[in-house]
Each structure stands twice: as structure tokens, then as C-alpha cells.
Amino acid sequence: MPLTSEQLTKIKHYTEHLLAADTSGHDMAHINRVVNLAKYIQYREGGDLDIILASAYLHDLIDDKIFPNPELAKYDLQQFLMEIKIESEQQELIFRIIEQMSFSHQLDHAPKLSLEAKIVQDADRLDAIGAIGVARTFYYGGHKGHIMHQPDIAPRQNLTKDDYRKGSSVINHFYEKLFKIKTTMQTQTGVELAEERTNFMDQFVNEFLREWDFNELE
Template sequence: MTDDLQHWQVRCQQLAAQEMDQDAAHDTSHLQRVWGNAQQLLQHYPQADALVVLAACYLHDVVNLPKSHPDRAQASRMAAERATALLLAQGFPAEKLEPVAHAIAAHSFSARITPATLEAQIVQDADRLDALGPVGLARMFHIGGQLGRTLAHATDPLATERTLDDQQFTLDHIAAKLLQLPPTMQTAAGRQEAERRAQWVADFRQAFVQQWNATPTAQAQG
């Protein structure tokens, strides 16, 4: 990592820690993982501006409204505005402020903003990757608990005879959203990693349901 990137990583980490109203699903560890995901993607796209990606990764949640908040869809736009002001005050390169703001605004699923730059595509993919895999599931159940959702439907956890409802049943979020993420990834490298992580999530869902329904395993039956 270049000296310039290291400098701004420290500054952006400090700004995020000062600004964020942290919870266990959206804390500085989440930001570090998103940047780690982005660094993996940047290896495939060296033409992308790493400084823009770094700043957007660390500041994308400086405004983070609860999922149940009526203005949730506006949170990423609000975060982009706040991040721009913070970076401007720190002397961040002026020509990179708008690309950072766009990447932050476009990262959110609920904002429905199409990422128009490679940097924004990488940031969106990097953030969505943190929703997949073991840590992603831990974050999912944490948020479900915060919102008072039931772990799973008592008798039909796979929603074979009902409509998925992840507003009421946390497990439903896997089929309703998480397993739908891989095709939405903006980069080929992001899609490949998302597919790998989604398979782990799908396997977990099956194992969860087997235990939820108290289904005897083959070994126990034997």
C-alpha cells in the first residue's frame, strides 16, 4: 500500500469512528472487512482508483439509519453528503470527492442507485460480500434480534407453503435477499466470490432447518 493510501486509511478510520453510531452489524470491523473485500477486487481491476474506493469503503456508513426507519432509502445519499464534508475539511483531493460521494450513495441496496463507475461497482460489491458467509449470517441474526424478529417460522421454515416474510422471520432473509445477491454483483470477480459464499449460506440454511425441525440425521438413524 502506498504512503498516500496508508495516510488516508488512518484518517478515514478516525473519521468513521467519530461519526458512526455503531452497532455490531455496522461497526468499524464491518468497514475494515469491506475494505478488505475491495482490496481483493482491486487486484482484478488495477485501473480503478484505490483511494476513491478506500474512502468510500470507510465512510459509507457515516449515516446509517435502522432498517425499520422510514428514511432508510435515503441513508446512503445522506452518508455521501456527510462524507464529502468530512473529507473536504481534511484536505482530501478535490477531484476525487464526487467519485467518492457517488460510490457511497450507490452502495446501498435500498437506495437503488446504479453504480456508474468502476470504483462504485467495487464498493457496492465489497459491501454486499460482507452480507454473505459466516460473518454475514451473524450480522443477519443480530439485526433480526434488534428488530424483534422470530428466528424462523415454527412449522414451515423453508416457506414451501407460504410467502417469504423476512420482516417477521429472520431465516427468510436468506432466500428473500442473500441468495439473490450473486447475480446483482457488478464485477465478475465479485460475482465469483459471492457465488462461493452463497453456497455456504445455502448449506447453512439446510442444516439449520434440519435441526429446527428436529429431523434425525442419517448417522443417528443408523
């Protein structure tokens, strides 16, 4: 049975409530951009739109970067979905998607994804790159107290999940994650959008490093 517009509205409001105080760049503006990207990708690629939209709205609500107790967050979300009468099969599909979203989660293993999961994952990762991605990267780096740039610290290679969560400089994050995102796209639409956004980031980082090292008097 398709989700009703009332159920989707309640899902959106539930997310708005939980992310209202977010200062890490995982706020409702991010969620809305992911939803819009997911709608566009689904329009071109197909898939169950209801499951895609519900998952896009909920994808950050069990993320341990945002919620210190993700198991409790998952339990609360399960209770909420039961309260608004989301069928158990639909709940299973939603959780299967949002539990596979994290970039760091896939550093250690890459699960097989449904079309709906591919679309939501692409939408979320697209919002991490491009102009918005640049802004969110510096915003999150400031939120976590990461240094902006330290030339003598090289970007890390072959990161595990634990390594990734230790953080690095903001500029290193472009090399450790953001420039690699285009190779993780799961849909052709995602590939096309990621190429454009990655080109923008490449130009930005090159200009950043040129200005960082600026010394025309030498």
C-alpha cells in the same frame, strides 16, 4: 492528486469514531472487512485504489439504517472531507459511490456504476453473505427484534424499498435478499467469491430447517 496516507488514516479514524457504539453489525469490524475485500477485488479488477479505499471506509456513514438523519450525516461528512482537504472532484466521486451502495436503494432503480462503485458495492455485499453474513443476519435480526423463523410466513417477492425496510423473519431474509446477492455482483471476482459464500449459506439454511423441524418420533 492521489490521497495521502494521512488523509486515509483520518478517514478511517473518522469512521471509527462514528461507528464506535454500533450494535447492528455495521461496526468497524464490518468496515475493515469491506476494505480488505475491496483491496483484493481492486488488485484483480483495477480501478482507482484511493477512491475505492476512501469509499469503503465511508460507505455506511450516510445510511439511514444507522443514522436517523442521513442528510445531516452527509453534511457532516462533506464538512469533514473539506477539513482534511479532499479535492472537490474526489469528494464527488466518493459521494457518487456511497449514495449508490444500498441494496434497498436499488430495488426501485439500478443506477449505472463506475468500476470503483462496482468494487465497493461488491465488497460490501460480500460481507453480507457467507459465514460472516449468517452471523450478521442473526445479529441484526436480534438488534431489530425480528423473529428468527415463522414457517407459516412465506418470503416476500418483488420487494420495493418500503417493503424491504419493514423487515421479516431472519430466515426469510435469506430468501428475500441474501440468496439473491450473487446475481447482483458487478465484477468477475465478486461473482467467484459470492458463489462460494452462497453455497455455504444454502447448506446452513438447509441444516437450520432440518433441525427446526426435527421430530424423529413421528
